[in-house]
Amino acid sequence: MEETTEIVSDGGDEAAPAAVTMDVENGLIEEEKNMDGEVAPALISIHPFEKSVVVAVGSELRLFNLEGNCSVSLIDDPSGPSHSDAIRSINFGPSGKFLASAGDDKLVKIWETSSWHCIRTVSADKRVSAVAISHSGQYVAFADKFGVVWLVGLDEDDAKQTKVDKKAVPILGHYCSIITRLEFSPDERFIASANRDFKIRITVFPKQPLKGAHEIQSFCLGHKDFVSCFAFACPPGCAHGFLFSGSGDSTVRLWDFISGLLLATCEVGAKVGLLQYNGTEDGYPPVTDLCVSSDGSIIAIAIQSLHGIVLLSCGFSDRTLSVAKVVTLEDNYFPTSMVLSFSKQRLWMVMGASNLPTLSTTQLPTRIRVMSGFHKDPSDYNGHDPITLEDNEIPGGKKLLSELQGSSDVTMEEAALAAAVKSSMRNMLIKKEYALERREMRKRNRNDRKRR
Amino acid sequence: MLNRLDSAAILPPFFFFNGILYEPNRSSSASKPPPTLGRVSFLPVPDRGRVARGIPRRHPGNHSLSSALTTASQNRPRSTVAMSSNADTAQAKSRSGRLPRKRFYRARAHSNPLSDSHFPIPISPADFDYCHHYPYFFAPGSGGRSDGDAPPRKVRFADIGCGFGGLLVGLSPLFPDTLMLGMELRDKVTEYVKERILALRASNPGHYENISVVRTNSMKYLPNYFEKGQLSKMFFLFPDPHFKEKNHRRRVISLQLLDEYAYALEVGGIIYTITDVEDLGDWMRSCLEDHPLFGAVPEEELELDPVVKLLSSATEEGQKVARNGGQTFRAVYRRIKLEEE
Numbered sequence: 001m002e003e004t005t006e007i008v009s010d011g012g013d014e015a016a017p018a019a020v021t022m023d024v025e026n027g028l029i030e031e032e033k034n035m036d037g038e039v040a041p042a043l044i045s046i047h048p049f050e051k052s053v054v055v056a057v058g059s060e061l062r063l064f065n066l067e068g069n070c071s072v073s074l075i076d077d078p079s080g081p082s083h084s085d086a087i088r089s090i091n092f093g094p095s096g097k098f099l100a101s102a103g104d105d106k107l108v109k110i111w112e113t114s115s116w117h118c119i120r121t122v123s124a125d126k127r128v129s130a131v132a133i134s135h136s137g138q139y140v141a142f143a144d145k146f147g148v149v150w151l152v153g154l155d156e157d158d159a160k161q162t163k164v165d166k167k168a169v170p171i172l173g174h175y176c177s178i179i180t181r182l183e184f185s186p187d188e189r190f191i192a193s194a195n196r197d198f199k200i201r202i203t204v205f206p207k208q209p210l211k212g213a214h215e216i217q218s219f220c221l222g223h224k225d226f227v228s229c230f231a232f233a234c235p236p237g238c239a240h241g242f243l244f245s246g247s248g249d250s251t252v253r254l255w256d257f258i259s260g261l262l263l264a265t266c267e268v269g270a271k272v273g274l275l276q277y278n279g280t281e282d283g284y285p286p287v288t289d290l291c292v293s294s295d296g297s298i299i300a301i302a303i304q305s306l307h308g309i310v311l312l313s314c315g316f317s318d319r320t321l322s323v324a325k326v327v328t329l330e331d332n333y334f335p336t337s338m339v340l341s342f343s344k345q346r347l348w349m350v351m352g353a354s355n356l357p358t359l360s361t362t363q364l365p366t367r368i369r370v371m372s373g374f375h376k377d378p379s380d381y382n383g384h385d386p387i388t389l390e391d392n393e394i395p396g397g398k399k400l401l402s403e404l405q406g407s408s409d410v411t412m413e414e415a416a417l418a419a420a421v422k423s424s425m426r427n428m429l430i431k432k433e434y435a436l437e438r439r440e441m442r443k444r445n446r447n448d449r450k451r452r
Numbered sequence: 453m454l455n456r457l458d459s460a461a462i463l464p465p466f467f468f469f470n471g472i473l474y475e476p477n478r479s480s481s482a483s484k485p486p487p488t489l490g491r492v493s494f495l496p497v498p499d500r501g502r503v504a505r506g507i508p509r510r511h512p513g514n515h516s517l518s519s520a521l522t523t524a525s526q527n528r529p530r531s532t533v534a535m536s537s538n539a540d541t542a543q544a545k546s547r548s549g550r551l552p553r554k555r556f557y558r559a560r561a562h563s564n565p566l567s568d569s570h571f572p573i574p575i576s577p578a579d580f581d582y583c584h585h586y587p588y589f590f591a592p593g594s595g596g597r598s599d600g601d602a603p604p605r606k607v608r609f610a611d612i613g614c615g616f617g618g619l620l621v622g623l624s625p626l627f628p629d630t631l632m633l634g635m636e637l638r639d640k641v642t643e644y645v646k647e648r649i650l651a652l653r654a655s656n657p658g659h660y661e662n663i664s665v666v667r668t669n670s671m672k673y674l675p676n677y678f679e680k681g682q683l684s685k686m687f688f689l690f691p692d693p694h695f696k697e698k699n700h701r702r703r704v705i706s707l708q709l710l711d712e713y714a715y716a717l718e719v720g721g722i723i724y725t726i727t728d729v730e731d732l733g734d735w736m737r738s739c740l741e742d743h744p745l746f747g748a749v750p751e752e753e754l755e756l757d758p759v760v761k762l763l764s765s766a767t768e769e770g771q772k773v774a775r776n777g778g779q780t781f782r783a784v785y786r787r788i789k790l791e792e793e
Contacts, residue, residue, distance in 0.1 A: 146701070148708070173708030175671045176566045176701075197672060198575075203711075212707070214745055215790050216715040219675040221576040260680075262576075 040086030040104070041288075041336035042352030042366045047113065048096040050341045050395075055404045056087040057364045058354030061101055063116070064400045071403040072116050076109075080121030083107060086354050089142075093133025094186075098154070100140050102128035108142050108168075110154065122152055122168050130182040130193075139209060141191060142168070143179035149193055151209055171213045172203050180227055185257070186234050186241055186294070190217055192257065196226035200245055202257045218260030223247040229289050232257075233296035235316050242316065244299060246287030250274075252301060254314060254321050264321035268301055268310055271323045291340040291347060298374050300347055302335045307418075309335065309347070309371070311386075327386055329369060332418040346395075347371040347386070350404075351418070366405050370394045551651045554616065557644035562692055563637045565671045565702050571639070573668060577679045580607075586631055588661030607631045607678065610716070611687040612670045613704060615768060617645035619687060620663040621652065622766030626758060627662070633677070634665040642667035671704060674712050681718040685759070688736070690769035693729040705736045707743060714745040717787040722749060726763045726782045728773040733781025746785040754784055 042057040052072065055062045061083070063072040076082050085105035092099050092113070102108040108122040108131060126144035133140050140152045150168035177195040184191055184205065191205045191213060200220035203213045225248030234241030243257040250269030253262055269284025285304040292299050299312040308328035314321050335349035352366030373387040391401055574580045582590045582604075589605055609627070611619050614634025623632060636642045645665040652660040668677070691704045700706075705725060713723060723746065725736045740746045754760045764770045764780050773780060 170708070172711060175709060175712075177672065199675065212744075214711045214714065214743060216680075216711055218680065219715075221676060224575065 039353035040088065042350050042354070042364075043087065043090050043337045044339050044348055044350040044368070045090045045092055045099070046339045046341045046348055047092055048094055048342065050344050050346075051096065052113065053348060053396075053400070053404065054090060054092075054099060055350055055352075055366055055368070056090045056101060056103075057352045057366050057406075058086055059083040059103070059105065060364060061087065061090070062366075062404045062406070064396055064403050066395055066400075069396055069399065071399070074111060075115070075117045077118040077121045080109075080118070081105075081107060083109065088127070088129055089131040089182075091131050091133055093137060094135045094184075095133075095137045097137040098133055098140070100131045100133055100142070102131040102142050104128075106144075108140065108152070110140055110152075120152070120154070122150075124150065124168065130179050132182040132184055132191075134184050134205075135186070135188045141171070141182055141184075143182050143193060145178055147174035147177045147179055147195060149173065149179065149182065149191070149213075153210060169210050169212070171209060172201075174199065174201065181230055183230065183232065186232050190257070192230065192232075192243065194227035194230050194245065196248075198223040198225060198227060198247065198249075200227055200230060200243070200255070200257075202243075202260070218257060220245065220253075220255045220257060220260050220262070222253055222255075222262040222265070223249055223251065225249040225286065228286055231290055231292040233292045233299075234294060235296045238316065242296065244290060244292050244314075246290040246301060248286035250284035250286060250303070252287055252290065252299075252312060252321065254319065263319040264314070266312060266321040266323065268303060268312070268323065272303065272306065272310060272326055274303060274306060289335070289338050291338050293340055293345075294342055298340060298345070298347075300338060300340065302338055302349075305334065307331055307333050309338070309349070311374075325385070327371070327388075329388055333367065333369060334418055335369070344395075345372060345374050347374070364406060368394070368401060368404055550655075552644055552647035554644065557640050559638045559640035565637060565669055565704075569637075569669060571667055573673050574676050577675075577677060577682070580677055582631075585633070585664035585666075586661060588658075589631065605631055606682050607633045608683060609633070609685045609687070610635060610670075610678065610683050611689070612674075613637070613688065613691055614645060614665060615641060615690075617648055617663075617665060618767040618770070619689060619762060620645070620665070621648070621660070622762045623759070624660050624663045626762075628659070630662060632663045634663070635668050635670040635677075636665060637667070637669055639667050671709060674716055678716040680715055681721075683716045684718055684721045686713055686717060686721070686723045687763075688723070688725045689763060689767050690727055690773075691725075691732070693727065693732040695729075695731065700735075703732070703735065705739050707739050710739060710743045710746065714743070714787055719787055719789050721787045723785050723787070724759065724763055724782075725784070726770070726780055728769075728778045728780050730779070730781060733783065737781075737783040740783055740785040744790055745787060747788045749784045749786050757784075760784065 040058065042055060044053070044055050046053045047066075051067045052063060052065045054064075059082075061074060063074065064070075065072045083101065083103065083105055084107075085103060087101050087103035089103065090099065090101045096113060098119075099111040099113055100108060101111070102124070104127045106124045106127055108124060108128055109118050110120040110122075111117065112119045122140075122142075124142065124144050126146050126148075128142050128144055131140065131142040138154055140154060141149055142152075143149045148170045149172045151171045152168045172191075172193070174193060174195045174197070177197040177199070179193050179195050181194045182191070185202075189205060190202050192200060192202050194200045198221070200223075202217040202220065204215040204217050206213055206215070220243065223245065227245050227247045230243055230245035232241055232243055240256075240258050242263070243255040244252060245255065246252045246268075250267060252266045252268050254264040255261065256263055267284070268287060274285055285306070287301055288304050289302040290300070296314055296316060299314060301310040301312060303310060306326075306328075307330065308326060310323055311325040311327065312321060313324040334351055336351050336353065338347055338349045340347050347370065349369045349371070350366055351369075352364065354364050370389045370393075371386045372389060373385070392398065394400060608630045609623065609632040611632065611634045614620055614636050617634055620632055620634045634645055636645065642665055649660055649663055649665065666677070670677075688704055692702070694700060694702045717723065723740070725740070727733045727736065741748070760782075763782060764774065770780070
C-alpha cells in the first residue's frame with residue numbers, strides 16, 4: 001500500500017505547476033477542478049463464498065481474509081504499474097477465482113484470489129468506469145469513458161505463452177455515453193451494460209466473444225435519468241430471470257430483460273419521502289446502489305442522502321415492486337456502496353470517499369457497517385427488523401475494521417465524510433451543464449487548440 | 453446528412469415556437485400539452501433533459517444550436533428584427549402550400565454528434581407520438597393507434613441525417629402507405645424539413661402524409677424511436693466525412709453503431725449508404741463488410757431496386773455532386789441472421 005500512496009503524491013506535485021501556468025483563467029479552472037475533481041466514492045465487494053472482503057478507496061485496495069481472520073497484502077505485478085488514481089469499480093465475479101479492479105488511472109488489474117498475486121495488468125485507452133468477470137472466470141470485461149466495452153481473455157493454460165499478444169479487444173459500444181455498470185447475466189448468455197443516458201443494453205454474449213458482441217437482445221428503456229446500478233435475480237421456477245435497475249430518477253424498475261419490457265416501477269424516493277433541494281430544483285435523490293439476492297427475496301437499495309437503506313419486496317408473478325421497510329442507521333451514515341453475501345445473508349455497507357477537499361490527512365477514512373437478519377419473506381418485516389451489527393459482532397471484528405477502515409475509530413471524520421458523500425454519486429453521473437462563458441473558456445483550453 | 457459543401461456563413465437566427473409553426477390550426481385535442489414527460493412533440497414544452505436535471509430553460513423554444521448562434525445575432529440587432537419578420541411571412545406562406553425557402557434556414561454545415569445536446573427524446577418507442585407526425589394515418593380522435601385488429605402502423609423507413617429532406621420527398625410517392633421518418637441533428641434544417649412537408653401536404657392533399665422528421669441525435673437515441681426489427685430500410689446518404697482520424701468515431705457508420713442499426717432493422721432489411729468522399733466510401737463499405745450481421749446486396753438486385761436510383765438523385769447533396777460531375781461511392785447491405793460457427 002505504501003507504494004500506491006507515493007504515486008498519488010507524485011501525481012499531485014506534477015499537476016500543481018501545470019495549474020499555476022494558467023494565469024487568467026485560474027479562477028474558472030479552479031472552480032471547474034472543484035466540481036470535476038469529484039469525490040470518488042468508496043467501494044466494497046465480497047467474495048461469493050464470503051472468504052474475503054475488499055474495500056477500494058482512492059487508489060487503495062484494502063483486503064481482509066475472513067476465512068483466515070487475517071489481513072492480506074496484495075502482491076502487485078512487478079512488471080506493470082500500480083493503481084495511482086481513484087478505483088471506480090471492483091468485482092469478484094461469481095466464481096470468486098479472481099478479483100478485478102479498475103479506475104481513473106486507466107488500469108485494469110486482475111488479482112488471483114488464492115495467492116493475491118496480480119496476474120494481469122491491462123492498460124486501457126481511457127478511464128475505466130466499470131468492470132465485470134464472466135461466470136466461468138474466462139473473461140474480464142471493462143468499460144471506458146468513451147462507452148466502449150473491452151474484453152480480455154483469461155485462459156489459464158496458455159496465459160504464460162500468449163500473455164504479450166493478448167490485448168483487450170473492443171466488443172461493443174454505447175455511443176459516447178459513460179457506462180455505469182457492467183454485468184454478465186446468471187446464465188452468461190448476455191452481457192448487460194447501463195449508461196448515464198438512461199439506457200440498459202442487453203447484448204448476446206457470443207461463443208467467441210473476442211470477435212465482438214454485435215447482436216443486441218434488447219434495450220431496457222424507461223428510466224428518465226442516469227442508470228446508476230442494476231442486478232440480476234432468478235427466482236426459482238423462472239427460466240431467464242429478471243433485472244432490477246436503480247437510477248437518478250429515484251426509481252427502481254423491474255425488467256424482463258429478454259424482451260426489454262418494463263414490468264414494474266417503484267418510485268423509491270417519493271415513497272420514502274425524501275424530497276430535497278438538488279441545486280436548482282426540488283427533486284427526489286438518486287438511487288445509488290442496489291443489491292439483490294440471487295433468488296430475489298432480498299432487495300436492498302441505497303439512496304443518496306438517506307442515512308440507511310430501503311428494502312423492497314417484489315412479487316415476480318404479479319409484477320409488483322414496493323417498499324417493504326426503511327432501515328435507518330445513525331444520522332451520519334450514508335452508504336456509498338453495498339454488497340450482499342448470499343451465503344451468510346449479510347449486507348455489507350461502506351461509506352467513504354477519496355479526493356475530499358476538506359480533509360487534510362493522508363488517511364482515507366471509510367466506515368463499514370454490516371446488517372444481518374433478513375427475512376425470507378420480505379413482506380414480513382413488521383416488527384422484525386434486520387439487525388445492524390455492532391462493531392465487535394462483525395465477522396473479523398475490530399481487526400477487520402482497523403484493516404478496512406484505515407483506523408478502528410473514524411467517528412471524528414464522519415461528519416465531514418458524510419457531507420462529501422451525500423452528493424457524490426449525483427455529481428459523478430449527471431451530465432454537466434456549463435454556463436456559456438465557462439464553455440467558451442473550456443474551448444479555449446482544448447488540447448487541439450493549445451498545440452497550435 | 454451534413455451539408456459539408458454548403459457555406460458555413462451564419463445568418464441572423466430566427467426564433468419561433470415550433471408548435472405554432474408546425475401546428476397552426478390543429479384541433480384542441482392535438483395541441484394539448486403531451487401527457488408524458490419526454491413525449492416527442494413540436495409544442496414548446498420544456499425538454500425532458502432539462503426537466504430531469506431541473507435546469508431552467510434560458511430561451512423558450514430554442515435549442516442549443518440556435519442559442520449558440522445568439523451571440524452572433526447580437527452584433528446585428530437590426531437585421532435580426534427584419535429577418536425574423538421575414539421568416540414569419542415565410543412560415544405563413546408554407547402553411548398555404550408554398551415551399552419554404554432554404555435561404556431562411558441557413559445553418560451550420562456540421563454539428564458535433566458527441567456533444568450532450570438537450571432536446572426532447574421519447575422515453576421508449578411506445579412513447580413516440582405518431583398522432584403528431586402522421587395525423588392522416590392516426591386521426592387524433594381515434595386514440596392514436598390504428599383501428600381494430602390490424603397491428604398499429606409503425607415507421608418502416610428511417611433516413612438518418614435527412615438534411616433538407618430530398619430523399620423523403622422522393623420516396624413518399626413510391627411507398628405511399630409506408631411511414632418514413634427523417635432524423636436530423638441540426639435544428640434549423642429540421643425546421644426547414646417540417647415546413648417543407650407541411651407545405652407539400654397543403655398543396656397536394658392526401659399526399660406526403662407518410663413522411664415526417666424529428667430533430668434528434670440518432671447515433672445516441674435510435675433505440676428510443678424504433679423497436680427491435682421495426683425498420684425495413686435505413687438510409688445514410690452523404691454523411692459528414694469527418695476526415696481527421698481523431699474524429700472518425702463521429703462517423704455515423706461504425707462497427708459499434710452498426711450493432712444498433714442491426715437491432716432496429718428486421719432480418720432482410722436493407723441499409724443504403726452513399727457518399728462522394730472515397731475515403732468515407734471505403735470506410736463504410738469495410739465496416740459493413742466486417743459486421744457479422746450484414747451481407748452485401750448483389751448488383752443485379754440493386755439495378756431492380758427503385759430506391760437505389762434515388763440515392764444519388766433525390767437529395768440536395770446528391771444533386772450538388774452530380775452538378776459538379778463528382779463521383780459517388782455506394783454500399784448497400786442487407787441485415788442477415790447471425791451464423792453461429
